[in-house]
Amino acid sequence: MTDLSITQLPAARLNVLEIWSNPLAVLDRFKKAFGPPLPPLGSSLQLLDRQLIRYEPTVWLVEGETTGLAEVLGSDGSLTAIGGGIVRVRLSGAGWRSLLMEGGVFDAESETFAAGCSAATVIDHVNVRLLVESDDACLAYVPLSYAHDMIHFWTVAAQSLV
Amino acid sequence: MTKYSALGLLRGVFNGQSHWQPAWRDPEPKANYDVVIIGGGGHGLATAYYLASVHGIRNVAVLEKGWIGGGNTGRNTTLVRSNYRQKPLHDFFEFGLKMWEHLSDELNYNVMFSPRGALMLGHSDADMTMLAQRGDAMRVDSIDAELLSRDQVAKLEPQLDMSRDARFPIEGGLIQRRGGTARHDAVAWGYARAADRLGVDIIQKCEVTGFVQQGDTVVGVETTRGRIGAGRTAICVAGHSGHVAAMAGLTLPVESQTLQALVTEGVKPMINGVIMSQSLHCYISQSDKGGIVMGGDPDNWPSYAQRGQPMVTEGAIAQAIALVPALSRLRMLRTWGGVTDMSFDGSPIIGTTPVPNLYLNGGWCYGGFKATPASGWTYAHTLATSTPHPLNAPFDLDRFRRGDTIDENGVGPMPNHR
Amino acid sequence: MSGPRRGDDCGSIRFTFDGKELLARPGDTLAAALLANGIGLVARSFKYHRPRGIMAAGVEEPNALVTVGTGGRSEPNTRATDVFVYDGMVARSQNRWPNLAFDVGSVLGLAAKTLPAGFYYKTFFGSAKRWMFYEWFIRRAAGLGDAPSEADPDRFSQRAAFCDVLVVGAGPAGLAAALAAAEAGESVILVEQDSLLTPSLVRDPQELGPAWAQATAVRIRALGGRILLRTTATGYWDDNLITLSERLAEPGEQPPNGTAQRLWHVRAKRVVLATGALERPLAFAHNDRPGVMLSHAVRTYVRRFGVVPGQRVVIATNNDDAYLTAIALRDAGAEVVAVLDTRPAPAGASSGFPVHNDTMPLATKGARHHLREVSARVDGKIVRWQADLLAMSGGFTPVVHLHMQAGGAALNWDEASQSFLPGAARQSVTSIGAAAAADPVGPTPSPENPGKAFIDFQNDVSLGDVDLAWAEGYRSVEHLKRYTTLGMATDQGKTSNMAALGRLAEKQGVAIPEAGLTTFRPPYTPVTMGLLAGRTERDAGAHLRRLALYEVHQAKVPIWQPLGYWKRPRAYPQGTETLAQAALREARGVRQAVGMTDVSTLAKFEVSGPHAAALLELICATTVAKLAVGRGRYTFMLREDGLVFDDGTVWRLGEDRYLLTSSTGGADRMATHISYVRQFLCPQFKVSAVNVQEHYAGIAVAGPQAKAVLAALIGDEPPRHMSTTSATIAGLPVIVLAASYSGERAFEIYVEASQAEPVWAACEAEVIAQGGCLYGMEAMEFLRIEKGHLVVGGEIDGRLTPHELALGGMLNKADGFVGAAGLTRPALTQPGRKQLVGLEALAGTIPEGAMLITAPGQPAEGHVTASGLRVLDGGSIALGQLNDGFARRGELLLASSTTRGQSARVRVVAPHFYDIGGERYRD
């Protein structure tokens, strides 16, 4: 077994931020309020009290604080709480990339999938969202109902990695 | 034509089996036929045979673009059964099942119909109720069905995983004992030989490239071997119905998708009959040569490529091993794909079309093989009399627009939801 | 064959074959070890049970199939040439009884003349039962090895990989190609089915030997390349996806870390096929005898494994390569008594061996299942050689299987080598080395006796069978294959294909490429089913979905019920209660006091934005726009064909914020449907529709005391029926929906799933305090049937219109919702269609699923969709679908289940049995 640990993290505050109109105006308001732009698809933005991860063309997953976002959105979008149904699992250690190739179809071994990158994919028939924390850790957002089996799957799969 | 018999084989001991003649001729196409059947699969050949034998229409050509039986006839998992839920399907498939029971003698060609039983497994009380409902519906329509307990299932197929903690535990099953398998190639060859004997021209390597129309009326076909005139023209090319019908300006309620099947290396008998499941989407049987033959869901996206994606078969195998764990160490020998006509209610289409003198037989989804005799019988009737047989009347082309769909699974018009 | 064929070093690895304890050297294949131990008879053929030995040294071996391993690891039909011996290996011969040397099944060989190709199509007539009688014997004679009877103890892994270049085959060409790519900065995966790199350099030592191979491999790895041994590329799919099967343990061997094999799905930007070539056998009478081997294979056994498979050798060839085998044998001390070369002189003249030109073997003879004599016609006279080994070579066929599987790929016929070479391809694939070119060969004369000249050894197909198929009109190559079973054996025709094509071309009087080609179907070599299933658990690839409150329920030891991929509590039995007893107690608890249940699995969508109502008006077939803030209503959804496919409730939580619930089983489909309407049909809408199915856990509280329970929980007046409010329970924010499925005053409490436990605990405490109980799905079913509420998959079966489900009154009068057009189809309003009815038993119990008939022997007019009982009063009631059912109230029918031997006389009634006026919903 390689250097790898699989840890379920405590439930987090997660919201879906969706923009349904005037995205450029929202972007401007966001930059005015927070500084950097909203992250593009496949990446994330780490702020002090929150992280915005983009998995969909018009949707960002907001982990942490949401203050100020309603004002940024105005009438061009909305926030919807989603965190109750998502379990965060941290895959840490050098083997996380190999582990994600087990039962997967997304190229987690690619060097371009680096810290801050995000991807939504399917692993062992379950839709999973990934966020690279560092070279040594990746966060997986797993649907609550599948989390038990996914953690078990990763635990067993880790044993076959060499 | 040499009659097939055990004595004939014995005679061959003394002549090196040299007395056998070609099973069918290799004729040049004539200029005109009373009926031209497009497609030399089991259905087309059966249609030709019944046109000649039942309706006395012998001036018939079967046009096959490749080699007979080379399409879905030779690519299916050879299941024969009539365990449906709805009356039109009962009537049609049960009529066919009765024909299967005498088909080898009828054709003087052993099609190896082997009614070893078609078993559908239930994995919960809800499944068992659904199976009972299916069985009750069958029995009301005079079709054999028997509900089996766990113990009976375990005795029937000892290789099934009967453990209580299985992901899909087996609570019982519904068996149609008269269901089973047949040898797919033999069905095409047997019908071809019998039709040929009655004067039908089977013309291989003859692809239809267009229709000859006078006004709207179809009066013949253009082929790679020239123009052939036809009193009536019968499309019978399931998998490619849309493509052929389009040449006559018809668009159909059909989408072509790939259905994959696979066979393992041969092993000594381990599966007795046909195993299906109410909740899972795989079906398993064992051929006479010992290979485990199985299939699952279609690839669920349009394709004419006769090649599937590996994930689909991998999924079906995972299900099969969940039911029969001993399959794990067998090896998949071959996998292949067929092009199926996915109709928009899961039921076939046999009948007339809006184009005069053009007839259609298609839309068989993944269940055409078992229908071969009944399909040929009813299609021949429809062609001979210009009116559908009562058995295929419900399966007309117009039923979708009208709202008379025969939707066995109640999933509606999207084939990929089926 | 007698005595060991190896020097003093027999090796130290212990294994058994048919119970006999034997020794092997490290690196031996089972075939090499058997030959080394003087065992030539290894198997029986499929059809005639002819004695067979080892013919090849690789994956093309048609004959030497054995079962390796024991218990759940036993692998039947393992090629002895493709398994490496390990300590403790147990190998058994197969398809013989009682033993390999004396096999009763071999009588079939005596009857071979009555059993030509396709014989079974011509006999065994009569009824299906009669065929089944014969078939019983045929099935037992056929097959090969035995399947294991135990479950597989090992795991299999599935792994994805991406690379710039995938090189298949680590021969000299493949290795060099991999190195070049790696040095050019490309990411490389190199796979080799053998256990070592460049096995051909061991067979035919050259200047660049194994040391070069090792150094090259080190260099490739240093550049980041990945090299996988014991790994076979088995399938080539769309867009350069290649499946690899990697053996982490040998067949039957206990894997070191529990994983027996790994299936790779490799997506390569380009693929290099260095798959080499396979040697073709020659066809002559009795060419299948143990002791008749392929020339390459003989050389491999001599040079790689140190095994000399014979001492007096005849070589038969149509090419130069076999002379290398003659040299290897001579160097190893064997005597080459004759070289039969089909080519005219001076071919082979300078070799120093006794060469006979223009000569093919005529036949072989044997003794005790082994080669003893080879005969040939030399200058018109039959000459016989005593020999215990015949090494044959009919030339080489490049392995083009993967090239052809790539799709849209061409083959070019090469007359000189009598083989097909890979041509252009649609995908990015190139072939190199022996896979791309073959050496010229001489003629391959037809044998004098085609009947026993085998070309498909495993399936016992001879050239005579090909001739018979031709005579009977099976003339396309696919007909030939299917009629004779040629190429259908476990070796997939690797050694037989070209011989068959040659014979067919000869019959047709055309060149081989005009005779046609068979399809190269995946996999290249057979692949273990468990590997393809690829799962660590035997769960059919379907994870069980866990409720957020799973542990809470599990502590109460419920009876679980599967529902789609979910598992929900069906009942919570107390003491010795049966399911039915528990469910009835629970249902009565709800009717008489209060009950609570977990409804978390319901589909839920939060829809917000200025167009939220407009979106819901499209999806739902009921009106939504008029709903006041804080109110909710029942709704149902149509497919585009106008038939009902799901139902639920819709709630207006705020000015522009709605919650839509729908059925558990339809959740994924509803999510797709909503996404389709929103994203594709209405991209201009200002709306967000978020799937919150798993975000909220749901708890339903129902019963006359439900209001009191809620009041205590939220410390406020609970919402009126079909109203909603937000509240706090156990300090946590919740949404309360006053909705009822049971027919009692009821509430659904939605809380973030990760915080569900304290809310559940608070509810449970209050419910128990009010004299209530937990209830499961079975009680819920009783309650909803009595109330006449519908269930998706039961009454709502995707085949009925709203009108037929008695929902017509709620249908949106305006068009424009999905399905409105479908509803206009004329047949949907024709008489004779099914309509929802209630049924009450005159006596007895109505069987669920039973057919509704007027009398025994009459056709079905409908069926029972759900059967329950009057919860408080007893008496069997049911819901059903009945032809023209609305007009048949009062009619007496029989609900008949003949499969279960149950029936009940029933009266058709309205589909509501409880509180028809809705009094119990009023405060």
Added chain:
Amino acid sequence: MMLITCSHCGPRAQTEFTYERTVDSVVQPDADPAQAMEQLFTRANPRGLDDELWRHTFGCRAWLVMTRHRVTHQIEAIRAVGPEALP
């Protein structure tokens, strides 16, 4: 298994996508009923190129219109559909 280049995510395995329907089967909610049924119940189904609606279901969930060859499986064109989105 195809490699589908999602307009948003780049090349991804087909496993992440679901085929939904052909573009010629799309029924607008306000379509004339007869025409709607004609569209719902017939398909061009060509043995060649056709426009199909796919969804990146297990990825970014976007809807994609693909022009794909039914025999070679080659994707000639692909474009995302849906609300206006930031790059």
